[in-house]
Amino acid sequence: MSAGDVLILNEVSKAYDGRVSMLDRLFGRKAKSLQAVREVSFSIRKGEVMGLVGESGCGKSTIARIAAGLMAPTGGEIGHPGRLRQQMIFQDPFSSLNPRWRVHDIVAEPIRTHGLRPKQEVSARVAELLTQVGLSEADGAKFPQAFSGGQRQRISIARALAGEPDFLILDEPTSALDVSVQAQILDLLRDLQARLNLTSLFITHNLPVVRLMADRIGVVYLGELVELAPTSAIFEHPRHPYTRLLIDAAPDLDAEDRSLHPIPGELPDPSDPPSGCVFRTRCLFATDRCASERPKLRKIGPGEVRCHYDLDLTGRELVA
Amino acid sequence: MTAPLLEVRDLSVTLARGGDELPVLDKVSFDIAPGEVLGVVGESGAGKSMAGVAIIDLLVPPLRRSGGTITLGGERLDLLTPRQMRRVRGKRIGFVFQDPMTSLNPVLTIGRQLTDTMRRHLPLSRNEARERAIAWLTRTGLPNPARVFAAAPHELSGGQRQRVVIALALCAEPDLVIADEPTTALDVSVQAHMLQLLRDLHEETGTAMMLITHDLGVIAKMADRVAVFYAGRLIETARTEMLIARPLHPYTAGLMQATPALDAAGVMRVKAIPGSMPGLGATPPGCAFHPRCNRSRDLCRQVTPPLADAGGHAAACHFPLRQEVA
Numbered sequence: 001m002s003a004g005d006v007l008i009l010n011e012v013s014k015a016y017d018g019r020v021s022m023l024d025r026l027f028g029r030k031a032k033s034l035q036a037v038r039e040v041s042f043s044i045r046k047g048e049v050m051g052l053v054g055e056s057g058c059g060k061s062t063i064a065r066i067a068a069g070l071m072a073p074t075g076g077e078i079g080h081p082g083r084l085r086q087q088m089i090f091q092d093p094f095s096s097l098n099p100r101w102r103v104h105d106i107v108a109e110p111i112r113t114h115g116l117r118p119k120q121e122v123s124a125r126v127a128e129l130l131t132q133v134g135l136s137e138a139d140g141a142k143f144p145q146a147f148s149g150g151q152r153q154r155i156s157i158a159r160a161l162a163g164e165p166d167f168l169i170l171d172e173p174t175s176a177l178d179v180s181v182q183a184q185i186l187d188l189l190r191d192l193q194a195r196l197n198l199t200s201l202f203i204t205h206n207l208p209v210v211r212l213m214a215d216r217i218g219v220v221y222l223g224e225l226v227e228l229a230p231t232s233a234i235f236e237h238p239r240h241p242y243t244r245l246l247i248d249a250a251p252d253l254d255a256e257d258r259s260l261h262p263i264p265g266e267l268p269d270p271s272d273p274p275s276g277c278v279f280r281t282r283c284l285f286a287t288d289r290c291a292s293e294r295p296k297l298r299k300i301g302p303g304e305v306r307c308h309y310d311l312d313l314t315g316r317e318l319v320a
Numbered sequence: 321m322t323a324p325l326l327e328v329r330d331l332s333v334t335l336a337r338g339g340d341e342l343p344v345l346d347k348v349s350f351d352i353a354p355g356e357v358l359g360v361v362g363e364s365g366a367g368k369s370m371a372g373v374a375i376i377d378l379l380v381p382p383l384r385r386s387g388g389t390i391t392l393g394g395e396r397l398d399l400l401t402p403r404q405m406r407r408v409r410g411k412r413i414g415f416v417f418q419d420p421m422t423s424l425n426p427v428l429t430i431g432r433q434l435t436d437t438m439r440r441h442l443p444l445s446r447n448e449a450r451e452r453a454i455a456w457l458t459r460t461g462l463p464n465p466a467r468v469f470a471a472a473p474h475e476l477s478g479g480q481r482q483r484v485v486i487a488l489a490l491c492a493e494p495d496l497v498i499a500d501e502p503t504t505a506l507d508v509s510v511q512a513h514m515l516q517l518l519r520d521l522h523e524e525t526g527t528a529m530m531l532i533t534h535d536l537g538v539i540a541k542m543a544d545r546v547a548v549f550y551a552g553r554l555i556e557t558a559r560t561e562m563l564i565a566r567p568l569h570p571y572t573a574g575l576m577q578a579t580p581a582l583d584a585a586g587v588m589r590v591k592a593i594p595g596s597m598p599g600l601g602a603t604p605p606g607c608a609f610h611p612r613c614n615r616s617r618d619l620c621r622q623v624t625p626p627l628a629d630a631g632g633h634a635a636a637c638h639f640p641l642r643q644e645v646a
Contacts, residue, residue, distance in 0.1 A: 055507035148596055178363035179534065183578035183592035205508065208580035212588040249512045251537035253581060255561045258541050260516045263509035266479065 005081060006167050006199045007067060008043040013075035014062050018271070034271045036062045038223045039076065041297065044167070044199060051214030051231070052203045053246070057270060059223040061171055064088075064203050068169050084167055085114070087160035091172035093152030097144040103130070103155055104140030110163035129158040133188060150181035157188065161196070168200040174209060186212060207250055211235060219243045222270060222278040229303020237314050239305040242279050244313040277307070285311060323394075324351035325495055325528050326375070331388035333370050333379065335600060342601040344383065345370050346552045349627075352496065352528050359543025359560065360532045361575075363597055366549040368532050372498045375530075376413055377405045393495060411441040414489030414527075418501035420481035423488060424473040430457070430484050431469035434491055441492035456487040459524075460517055479510040483517065490521055497522075500532045515542060536579055540564055548572050551598050551608035558633035568635035568642075571609045607638065615639050 018032040037059045044050045054060045065071040066078065068088050087110070090096040097106055107126045111117050117125050127137040133154040144152055153173060160168060173189070174182040186209065192198065193213075202213050210217055210231075217234045219227040219242065227240040238244045248261035265282035268274055274281050280290040289308055297306045333345040345367045352358045362368040374385050377397070390397040392412060400408065409415075417423055425433055434453035438444055444452065450469075457465035460483040473481055482502065489497050499518065503511040519542065522529055531542055539546055539560065546563045548556040548571070556569040567573040577591040595612040598604060607625050610616040619638050627636045 055509060148599075150596060178597075179536075179575060180363060180578045180593040181596060183580075183590045184594070186580070186590055187592050206580075207508075208588070212580045212590055246508065249508045251512070251515070251535070251541045253536055253540050253564060253576065253579065255540040255564045260512050260519070260541060262512035262516055266477065267509075 004045045005043040006046050006084065007201075008079040008081075009063075009067065009076070010041050010079070011039045011076035012041070012063070012066055012073045012078060013038050014059075014066060014071070015074045032271045035273065036223055036270070037066070037073070040220075040223075040225045041076075042218055042225065042228055044201060046199055047197045048216065049193060049198075049200050049202055049214045051210035051217040052201065052220055053205065053207060053210050053217060054220035055205060055246075055267070057267070058220045060203050060220045062223075063220070064169050064171050064201060067201055080167075085163060085165050086167040086169065087163045087165040088169045088171065089153075089156050089160050089173045091175050093149055093156055093176065096156055097152055097159075099144055101143070102140065103135075103142055103144065103147075106144070106155060107140070107158045107162050110159060114163060116162075116164055125162070126158075129162055132161065132192070133158045134184075148181075149177055150184060153177065153185050154188065157185075157192070161192070166199060168198050169203075170200060171203045172205070173202075175204065175206065182209075189213065207247060219246065222268065222273055224278050224306060225297060226279060226306045227303065228297070229301070229305075233302050237301065237312075239300055239303065239311060239313065240279075240307050241283050241285055241311065241313065245282075285309065322353060325354045325356075325393060326352040326530075327389075327391040328371070328375065329389045329391075331371065331374060331390065332386045333367070333374050333383060334386045336382040336384070337601070340601065341386065343603070344552055344600065345374065346603075347388065348549075348552075348554045349388075350547050350554060350557065352530060354495070355526045355528055357522065357529045357531055357542055357544045359539040359546045360530060360549060361534065361536060361539050361546060362549030363534060363575075365551075365597055365599070367552040368549045369500050370552075371549070372415070372500050372530060372532050376409050376415060376498065377402070378409075407441075410437055410494070411492050412495050414492065414494040414497045416482075416485050416489045416497065416499040416502045418504050420478065420485045420505075421473065423485045424481060426473055428472070429469070430471055430473065430476075434469075434484075434488060437488055438491050452491070453487075456491050457484070459521065460484070460487045461513070479506060479513065482506060482510075482514055486514070486517060486521065490525060490527065493525065494527060496528045496530065498530045498532070501534070502531075503538065504533070504535070511538075518542070536564075536576060548575070551603050553608060553636065554627060555609070555637070556635040557627070562633055566633075566641075568630075568633060568640035569609075569637045570613050570615055570641060572635075573641055574612075607636070 014037040016034045016036060040063055052060045066073050104126050107129055108122050111122050111125055126140055130137055130139055135154055174185050204210050214231050216230050218225050221242050227243045245263040249263050268281055276292055276294050277290040280286040295306045295308045297304050329349045330347040331345055332347055334341040335344050348371060360368045373379055375390055379385060431453055435449040438449045438452060454465050454469055457468050462468050462480060462483050503514045543560045546560050547554050550571050556572045574593040578593055580588055580590045583589045593612055604611055606622050607620045610620040625636045625638045627634045
């Protein structure tokens with residue numbers, strides 16, 4: 001942790017207590033608690049894009065919500081040294097914009113709420129923001145339903161930038177979009193990133209997208225951060241078997257090599273996670289130690305990994 | 321070349337809206353050979369799913385088939401009565417949809433659904449159907465097939481349900497399986513399993529497949545041939561390796577460049593196509609892609625280019641890309 005950190009998560013956990021219905025109580029069933037996030041630690045430096053990848057239900061969105069302060073952790077702490085103004089961009093541009101508000105008012109709201117501009121300058125600032133995200137000033141008079149998914153996501157971005165955030169959280173911002181539109185939004189975000197020196201947390205299940213966008217990547221599996229390293233290290237020298245398998249699992253555009261690389265096994269029940277290492281039930285290298293002892297997140301090379309062993313997984317295809 | 325299993329000619333689908341008939345599919349023609357995997361790719365609204373639904377005659381108003389012929393193994397499907405068509409669906413054409421729950425009855429056990437499907441289409445006794453159902457569940461790689469046989473859909477995970485749906489689609493031994501985004505709702509680790517399963521079963525049974533997806537990666541791994549859809553039209557078709565190595569249509573090339581990937585220097589890159597696909601009823605005159613195309617000229621704005629075949633590689637473009645694409 002250094003002075004340049006914008007956000008620090010220290011051993012953050014989130015557990016949900018299961019609800020017990022009357023019927024369950026009659027049968028004497030106990031509540032099942034669910035550990036959605038377990039002892040996740042990382043910090044984000046100023047000007048950095050930190051990516052979080054993982055499959056659905058792994059806890060990456062819960063981490064985002066905790067980082068955004070929308071949800072309190074049940075363990076550990078979050079710190080933000082200094083002033084922190086944050087904004088969030090969500091996956092679904094259809095539910096995240098109020099259909100009864102004109103675009104101008106949607107974008108103006110954070111400016112008014114935070115009193116960022118004198119009243120008479122708000123309209124000019126909204127026009128500037130709309131232009132910045134590739135829309136026009138005239139679009140401000142329309143309602144969100146007049147726009148396509150990609151354009152709505154531009155409105156969400158304009159609204160987020162209107163709050164002049166120190167820190168931006170993007171939760172699957174392009175997952176609902178078609179490929180050609182996704183590329184436009186990724187281009188826009190990269191451009192804004194470079195021009196405004198934004199600090200952000202970028203959450204996605206899409207590895208090529210996070211590889212394009214992030215400086216550093218955290219890989220999440222079953223509520224745990226299993227690996228954290230600079231983007232090039234994650235892809236060129238993955239240290240955790242899950243990272244390697246995840247990279248190989250997505251089909252690429254090579255039509256000559258048609259091999260598929262499924263990750264062996266199935267995701268365990270999150271309310272009954274394996275003992276020791278959470279990934280051991282699907283890991284080709286698992287030993288007795290992995291069942292009895294939970295690995296710590298430890299430094300290795302330029303990153304950190306939650307694995308007992310120093311595995312060299314470079315360029316290696318793990319075949320079950 | 322053997323006779324095609326499925327021949328689709330000038331298939332048109334329209335959507336009725338306020339007295340207008342808006343074109344959803346505009347004279348689309350393609351073939352699928354026996355045992356072939358045709359990948360159908362395009363963005364949402366391009367009409368790729370409509371083509372699949374129109375073939376099995378499951379369009380519901382305001383959508384309707386407004387023209388064209390569909391021939392399966394020499395029989396004109398477009399002339400069949402709804403009652404005759406019911407015997408084609410499931411028996412000769414199986415289908416897998418994106419959301420497994422659309423194909424599964426939530427209140428019947430998996431076993432009941434499999435045996436009902438098989439006994440409807442195949443001359444099997446109750447016991448034979450049961451044995452075959454368990455064999456199918458085993459083939460799809462489901463752990464504990466006997467338990468799954470007795471289970472209701474909600475007791476299974478998403479990946480397990482999609483395996484059941486694949487078993488359902490194949491259990492009556494159809495000649496053709498239409499799979500519409502079969503892996504889109506699934507996580508990447510489950511997706512690869514499902515593609516492997518589809519491929520294994522395809523190789524075992526020799527069934528032909530129409531694989532509809534927006535994911536070029538899935539196409540690259542699975543399809544023998546590709547058909548690219550844009551704004552209700554088929555704009556390019558070729559063998560998969562050919563199409564990916566040397567697309568002729570600027571939209572196909574643009575779609576590939578818009579997919580984040582490593583370039584030759586090992587750097588991630590993405591190149592956006594400006595604008596967006598025209599909405600229903602807003603298709604511009606001439607080539608539907610011309611407003612987004614940096615190669616468009618006057619001709620493109622005036623005349624709709626036909627799908628011109630050059631040695632098994634056809635593209636609907638007046639000025640196709642030749643060797644110049646990297």
